[in-house]
Amino acid sequence: MGTYVLRRLIQAVPLLLGISIASFAILKAIPGGPLAAYENDPNVTDADIRRLEHELGLDQPVPLQYASWLGKFVVGDWGYSVVSHQPVLRLIGERLPNTVLLMGTVFLVVVLLTIPIGTLTAVRQYSIFDHVTTGTTFAFLSMPTFWLGLLLIIAFGLDLRWLPLGGMRAPGAAGVDLIDSARHLVLPVATIALVQLGSRVRYLRASMLETISQDFMRTARAKGLAERVVVLRHALKNASIPLVTVLALDLPELFAGALVTEQIFGWPGMGRLFWDSATRFDYPVLMGILAVTSTLIVLANLFADVLYGYLDPRIRYG
Amino acid sequence: MQVSRLSLVIALAFVVAACGPSTGGTSPSGAPSASGGPVRGGTLVFAIWQEPVALAPHLRNQTVANVVARPVTEGLSRTDTDGNYQPRLAKQIPTTTNGGVKLTSDGKMDVTWQLLPNLKWSDGEAVTSADIKFTWQVWMKDPNTISRTGFDQIESIDTPDDMTAVVHYKTVYGPYPNNFGDGLIPKHVLENVQDISKSDYVRMPLGTGAFKITEFVAGDHITVERNPNYRVAGKPYLDKVIFRSVPSREAAIAQLKAGEVQGMWNLLESQTPDLEKTPDVKLEIYPSPSVERIEMNTAKNQDMTDPNSVHPVLGDINVRHALLLATPKQDLIDKLLFGKAKGGVRASISIVTTTGDQTRERVEQVLVDQYKQIGVELKIANQPSSVLLSGSWSAGDPRKRGSFDLVMYASSPGIDPHNTVFQRYYSKNIPSAANGGNGQDYTRFKNPDADKAIDEAGSTLDFDKRKSAYAAALKLLNDAHVIIWLYERAGIDARRTNVGGWSGNVWDDITWNQEEWYLTAR
Numbered sequence: 001m002g003t004y005v006l007r008r009l010i011q012a013v014p015l016l017l018g019i020s021i022a023s024f025a026i027l028k029a030i031p032g033g034p035l036a037a038y039e040n041d042p043n044v045t046d047a048d049i050r051r052l053e054h055e056l057g058l059d060q061p062v063p064l065q066y067a068s069w070l071g072k073f074v075v076g077d078w079g080y081s082v083v084s085h086q087p088v089l090r091l092i093g094e095r096l097p098n099t100v101l102l103m104g105t106v107f108l109v110v111v112l113l114t115i116p117i118g119t120l121t122a123v124r125q126y127s128i129f130d131h132v133t134t135g136t137t138f139a140f141l142s143m144p145t146f147w148l149g150l151l152l153i154i155a156f157g158l159d160l161r162w163l164p165l166g167g168m169r170a171p172g173a174a175g176v177d178l179i180d181s182a183r184h185l186v187l188p189v190a191t192i193a194l195v196q197l198g199s200r201v202r203y204l205r206a207s208m209l210e211t212i213s214q215d216f217m218r219t220a221r222a223k224g225l226a227e228r229v230v231v232l233r234h235a236l237k238n239a240s241i242p243l244v245t246v247l248a249l250d251l252p253e254l255f256a257g258a259l260v261t262e263q264i265f266g267w268p269g270m271g272r273l274f275w276d277s278a279t280r281f282d283y284p285v286l287m288g289i290l291a292v293t294s295t296l297i298v299l300a301n302l303f304a305d306v307l308y309g310y311l312d313p314r315i316r317y318g
Numbered sequence: 319m320q321v322s323r324l325s326l327v328i329a330l331a332f333v334v335a336a337c338g339p340s341t342g343g344t345s346p347s348g349a350p351s352a353s354g355g356p357v358r359g360g361t362l363v364f365a366i367w368q369e370p371v372a373l374a375p376h377l378r379n380q381t382v383a384n385v386v387a388r389p390v391t392e393g394l395s396r397t398d399t400d401g402n403y404q405p406r407l408a409k410q411i412p413t414t415t416n417g418g419v420k421l422t423s424d425g426k427m428d429v430t431w432q433l434l435p436n437l438k439w440s441d442g443e444a445v446t447s448a449d450i451k452f453t454w455q456v457w458m459k460d461p462n463t464i465s466r467t468g469f470d471q472i473e474s475i476d477t478p479d480d481m482t483a484v485v486h487y488k489t490v491y492g493p494y495p496n497n498f499g500d501g502l503i504p505k506h507v508l509e510n511v512q513d514i515s516k517s518d519y520v521r522m523p524l525g526t527g528a529f530k531i532t533e534f535v536a537g538d539h540i541t542v543e544r545n546p547n548y549r550v551a552g553k554p555y556l557d558k559v560i561f562r563s564v565p566s567r568e569a570a571i572a573q574l575k576a577g578e579v580q581g582m583w584n585l586l587e588s589q590t591p592d593l594e595k596t597p598d599v600k601l602e603i604y605p606s607p608s609v610e611r612i613e614m615n616t617a618k619n620q621d622m623t624d625p626n627s628v629h630p631v632l633g634d635i636n637v638r639h640a641l642l643l644a645t646p647k648q649d650l651i652d653k654l655l656f657g658k659a660k661g662g663v664r665a666s667i668s669i670v671t672t673t674g675d676q677t678r679e680r681v682e683q684v685l686v687d688q689y690k691q692i693g694v695e696l697k698i699a700n701q702p703s704s705v706l707l708s709g710s711w712s713a714g715d716p717r718k719r720g721s722f723d724l725v726m727y728a729s730s731p732g733i734d735p736h737n738t739v740f741q742r743y744y745s746k747n748i749p750s751a752a753n754g755g756n757g758q759d760y761t762r763f764k765n766p767d768a769d770k771a772i773d774e775a776g777s778t779l780d781f782d783k784r785k786s787a788y789a790a791a792l793k794l795l796n797d798a799h800v801i802i803w804l805y806e807r808a809g810i811d812a813r814r815t816n817v818g819g820w821s822g823n824v825w826d827d828i829t830w831n832q833e834e835w836y837l838t839a840r
Contacts, residue, residue, distance in 0.1 A: 030704075031701075031702065031704065031705040031713070031714065032702065032704025032708055033708060033710065033713045035708070035710055035713070036703070036704050036705075036707060036713065037379065037380065038379050038464060041379055042729075042730070042731055042737050042741070043465040043467040043468070044465045044467070044709075045465065045466075045467055045737075045741070046711075046749075046755065046756045047466075048463075048464065048465050048466060048467070051461070052462070052464070055461040055462060080516060083371045084371035084372050084520065085372065085462055085515040085516055085520055086520070086521075087516070091536070094535075094537075095536065095537060153572075158572060158576065161576070164578070165572055165573055165576065165578065166564060166565060166573075167563070167564070168538055171361075171363040171539060171562050171578070172361055172363070172558070172560055263565055266563060266564050266565040266569065268535070268538040269537075272537055273537065276369050276537075280371070
């Protein structure tokens with residue numbers, strides 16, 4: 001197992017390098033640049049633009065710009081935003097806790113709801129509960145988050161006035177106010193969780209149905225075990241293996257955040273930082289986020305594979 | 319009987335509502351809160367939907383950053399609602415008449431600024447003329463300074479005493495009164511800082527204004543609080559202003575209606591009908607210097623290798639005149655014989671504007687129809703604003719490269735017209751391969767008399783002389799029919815009716831007089 005993990009880690013290096021080259025090339029291929037924002041200022045002269053281009057290294061050939069970014073990045077220098085001049089690490093650091101709070105809550109809600117709902121729909125296949133759940137989850141699965149989010153804002157924020165329209169805390173709220181934070185979390189969490197829940201529940205249901213029809217289930221029942229024990233101990237444990245893989249692959253989202261939802265709800269997280277940086281052509285910030293996200297995705301894949309082997313002893317890596 | 323009883327019930331309901339606690343402080347008629355006069359105290363929440371990246375005076379460029387920082391960092395002068403310079407930290411605006419400006423025989427000029435007595439930074443330190451000198455030095459030294467316009471005309475600054483700074487300009491520089499208008503930079507805080515653009519000062523600049531920045535939470539909010547060392551007793555009225563980050567203009571409107579925020583700025587014309595009907599919300603609409611125009615390229619060729627080339631269609635002033643007449647008003651169409659007079663040759667040109675702007679796209683549709691009637695085929699070829707308005711030769715701005723026929727966009731001049739007129743209408747500012755893409759004379763308008771008039775306007779401080787010289791240059795520009803001026807954009811702000819003291823300024827950001835703002839009970 002140790003050599004397997006090591007080999008995968010070594011393989012990841014050229015992969016990540018390739019991803020970073022592709023990301024940089026794509027970012028640079030988008031027409032426009034960070035200095036376009038200065039166009040509306042009648043006081044900004046061409047000499048100013050050329051000086052800034054030079055200062056920010058934007059007048060260098062693209063391969064050189066990439067090499068210079070990579071050279072610093074590998075020794076831990078993530079660079080500075082070309083717009084706000086703040087260190088990229090600081091910009092990420094101030095958004096990361098907010099995204100972990102949002103996506104962590106989503107993750108918990110999804111896990112805690114998927115297991116009972118997914119199990120029940122499979123055990124009671126073709127019941128009314130199964131039909132209703134399958135229909136509802138499929139409906140949510142098909143909904144774009146930007147649309148669902150706006151619907152929730154209109155219903156619970158504007159019409160009913162139960163929940164705030166956006167943001168992370170009430171304006172002027174001092175210190176930590178758990179109730180206020182929870183109120184602000186409800187709608188964005190619901191938006192992402194409802195959509196994610198759809199696919200996860202359907203995943204577990206399918207896997208449960210397959211497991212339930214296996215021979216060892218009949219053996220367990222024949223041994224005289226209680227139905228509860230049969231379902232939870234024997235069926236769910238085996239059926240959840242593919243689900244665990246799917247959830248492990250969700251982990252990078254804890255860092256990357258939810259681009260659309262954070263934008264709709266004005267959540268000051270990583271997704272919004274990425275969006276804002278993209279609209280401003282803030283290359284160092286975008287590269288920093290992309291580098292971490294791609295690394296996490298590669299690691300999460302490895303983690304899922306290792307976890308799979310741990311949960312299912314029949315799978316061996318060599 | 320039935321009817322009168324009903325009306326009685328309704329009337330009673332109104333009385334109850336009027337006496338209810340919810341309408342407490344204000345008159346039930348919804349009259350503007352100004353009736354009560356300014357009130358001290360309170361927190362106002364102001365919606366912003368772009369993220370201010372830098373608030374330091376020499377590093378900020380976004381409108382949203384100016385909106386947030388205007389009440390914090392003050393300069394020597396500001397512009398009032400009528401477009402007049404007002405002294406801010408200075409005793410008066412130096413002029414040739416009051417002896418503050420002296421023209422020297424070698425074509426240079428000296429401007430003497432006198433600071434107000436007993437000025438303090440919000441941390442309690444004294445403001446001195448050394449800060450004026452330091453401000454110029456930072457502006458010129460920091461490589462990330464956005465615009466050095468004006469500061470690059472300064473040769474040196476003398477500080478004979480703590481209250482006086484003598485600014486020696488290399489040339490006669492007309493816009494000198496607002497050269498130091500964006501904000502002084504505190505020497506005592508930054509003189510030993512190596513790289514200011516990477517320091518905390520970028521986000522939380524220290525100023526002399528009515529408010530000081532106490533919190534900068536990226537992507538969430540920026541809080542400014544009353545500056546205890548503010549020079550005007552009794553001001554500001556508000557204790558605190560929270561600039562709250564919201565996802566979009568639409569979200570800001572929703573939060574304004576819900577009362578979660580009390581003020582916002584920069585609405586679109588199309589959003590006003592809805593808000594006009596909303597109770598407790600007041601709209602303020604005033605002119606802005608931004609003018610939507612169509613510029614015509616008179617010298618199209620490959621990458622502007624030849625600045626003297628002539629556009630095959632738009633090089634003809636009669637065609638330009640025809641397009642101008644065909645553009646704004648339908649009843650002018652019958653005068654448009656020029657297009658047909660070209661011997662039945664169908665002219666075909668293209669128009670470019672920013673993608674995703676509904677108003678502009680509709681204007682284009684109208685133009686396609688209108689121009690067809692005078693025998694000109696118009697093709698629409700829009701580009702994203704990051705390309706079209708990049709203002710950079712290397713980023714391929716089509717206006718710079720001259721690779722367009724008609725371009726539609728908006729632009730506003732500064733309070734002093736010189737930079738705009740010089741950059742846009744002076745013949746040496748035609749961007750071309752030869753000059754490295756310098757200048758913004760995108761129509762390739764070229765007229766030696768206009769150049770002369772602009773030179774004249776720039777070399778004198780005599781207000782009337784400058785005015786007539788600019789007018790002469792702009793008349794020549796208009797006679798050349800190279801720009802179709804479409805319409806003036808409006809500045810539209812909205813606030814809850816319990817906000818007072820708020821006043822839109824054509825020449826400045828909405829927060830220009832935030833020390834006068836106050837909140838009354840709802």
